[in-house]
Amino acid sequence: MDLQRMKESIFEAIELNRNEIINIGRTVLMNPEMGYREFKTASLVKGIISGLTRDFTDSLAVTGVKAVLRGRSSRFKIAVLGELDAVLCPSHPYADKTTGAAHACGHNAQIASMLGTAIGLAKSGIMESLDGDVVFMAVPAEEFVELEYRQRLKDEGRISFLGGKQELIRIGAFDDIDMAMMVHCHSDTPGRKVFIYGTSTGFIGKSICFKGREAHAGGAPHEGLNALNAAMAALMCIHAQRETFRDEDQIRVHPIITKGGDLVNIVPADVRMETYVRGKTLQAVIEANKKVNRAIMGGAYAIGAEAEITEIPGYLPLNQDHTLSTLFENNIKPLVGKENITEGVDLPGSTDAGDLSSLIPVIHPTMGGFKGPVHSRHFEIADEDAAYILPAKAMAATIVDLLENGAGKAERIKREFSPQFTKDSYLKMWKQIINTGGNTHVE
Numbered sequence: 001m002d003l004q005r006m007k008e009s010i011f012e013a014i015e016l017n018r019n020e021i022i023n024i025g026r027t028v029l030m031n032p033e034m035g036y037r038e039f040k041t042a043s044l045v046k047g048i049i050s051g052l053t054r055d056f057t058d059s060l061a062v063t064g065v066k067a068v069l070r071g072r073s074s075r076f077k078i079a080v081l082g083e084l085d086a087v088l089c090p091s092h093p094y095a096d097k098t099t100g101a102a103h104a105c106g107h108n109a110q111i112a113s114m115l116g117t118a119i120g121l122a123k124s125g126i127m128e129s130l131d132g133d134v135v136f137m138a139v140p141a142e143e144f145v146e147l148e149y150r151q152r153l154k155d156e157g158r159i160s161f162l163g164g165k166q167e168l169i170r171i172g173a174f175d176d177i178d179m180a181m182m183v184h185c186h187s188d189t190p191g192r193k194v195f196i197y198g199t200s201t202g203f204i205g206k207s208i209c210f211k212g213r214e215a216h217a218g219g220a221p222h223e224g225l226n227a228l229n230a231a232m233a234a235l236m237c238i239h240a241q242r243e244t245f246r247d248e249d250q251i252r253v254h255p256i257i258t259k260g261g262d263l264v265n266i267v268p269a270d271v272r273m274e275t276y277v278r279g280k281t282l283q284a285v286i287e288a289n290k291k292v293n294r295a296i297m298g299g300a301y302a303i304g305a306e307a308e309i310t311e312i313p314g315y316l317p318l319n320q321d322h323t324l325s326t327l328f329e330n331n332i333k334p335l336v337g338k339e340n341i342t343e344g345v346d347l348p349g350s351t352d353a354g355d356l357s358s359l360i361p362v363i364h365p366t367m368g369g370f371k372g373p374v375h376s377r378h379f380e381i382a383d384e385d386a387a388y389i390l391p392a393k394a395m396a397a398t399i400v401d402l403l404e405n406g407a408g409k410a411e412r413i414k415r416e417f418s419p420q421f422t423k424d425s426y427l428k429m430w431k432q433i434i435n436t437g438g439n440t441h442v443e
Contacts, residue, residue, distance in 0.1 A: 003404055006126050007331075007397045013124040014116055014392055021119065024048065025112030025381075025388045029094055032086035032101040032108075035141030035164065036153060038063045041084045041111065045138040048115050052122040061167040062158060065138040069118065069127050071403060076132035076410040078399055079180035081353075082114030083107040083142040085164070091377040104379040106185030106370055109387040111138060113183055116392030121399065130403035132410060135177060140164035142352055144205065144314065147274075161313060161430075162205075165352035169359065170427060178414050179324060179361040181398065182353065183391035189368035190382035192336045192390070196325050196365045198318075200347035201250055202354055203278040204289050204433060205312035208296055210234070212305040214262075214269035224267030225305050228260055231271045234299025234307070238275075241291045249284035253277050253292055278350060282316055286433070313430040316420075318347065318354035321361035323413050324398075328363055331397035335390050340368075358420040361413050367391055 001009070014021065024044070031040050042063045049056055049067040056067035063084060068077075085107060089095055092102035118136045121127055127134070141150070141164035150162040161167040168174060186195055210231045215224030238253055245251035255275035261268030277292050279285035293309055300307035329341060345366075353364045369386025372378030381387045402410040421429060 009124040010120040010396045014120040021116040028108035035085040038084035063140045071130040076178045079135040079177045081182035082110035112388040113391035120396045131407040132403040163352040185370045186366035187374040193368035195345045200318035201278040202317035203276040203314035205314045208273040209308045210271040212269045215267045227271040228268040230300045230303040230305035234296045237295030250280040315350040316354040332394040
């Protein structure tokens, strides 16, 4: 069977099952769950995937699922990813009334398109013509939220990283994966637009505890040490650093005070703050992080208080593989039109797909079909074909390109890819940042 006929067979299988694929997206939308709590969604994935292959593993990094469709040979393994988790957005029309979770970031569309890709490849019978395996991974906890809950999981020994793909990297779920792909929604883009080759920032997270000395705020404030004043001084010191950040490094620091004291008539002795330090490159983040830490400690010193900084592994910048992106572009182009493809639009936030892209070739294009800003109550799916069906077709067709005729294209991409880290050096890097307060150097 020639290349085009293989792709047409997959598209036919996807079209025959379009109602099921769309229903998957709708079902996940109506049952949002937060990171490392996605038990219903993981169960749905297992129910669908078990009808396509018995070769799957569940409960990876708490809720993750990994399934394999075997080709006629297993020269390469291509992963298709879908994120399980929602965000907190209680005002969203489809928010869970108890938890406030809502799919206001389109992860339900990722699960639908991932499973749509699996349905197309399995039910078309194309896998027996491909020289490689395709792995479908439902991954937990991409949104970097509910940090106290995740820290408890870490303290209990159930996870080591707060981000799902990071944890899957640590436990070895990606050890046998040669390259990976996924499609994310594009905010405020109701039309059938596609954005490729974009990057994203990375970040280091931190929580800070300012420790002072309590005293009666009215009767004896001179006996206290005001930890809130220390936090405010630290914020001003951080602001004073902003002019030293280079524009091209895209540094963003956005602290919040999560606890300002205990009672209004007690000098604050325990004040908490959280922040990210974001940037275009890991080294830029590390350098900015040093300045932020110095500002925090300086603010505390000025008041005579103490500051304890806990570094939290954030996410690495996303760097998409150009050759793999071009294959995807060639397959999405007939579905949306060349005029609807835009190159080089960066993601505004961060993603743990960036961590994976430092180890193996990854693509993370974004797709229109969504109205309203992400993470807001106004976010909704405007075009279910664009959200669920077209990404499944494009990813499946890209997999055919990679694995047909001896998997020559997959071999070339893997051969030409230069990883930033090995798995061991990746884990060591984050450990160094945590242990040294960010005072480390990474090439």
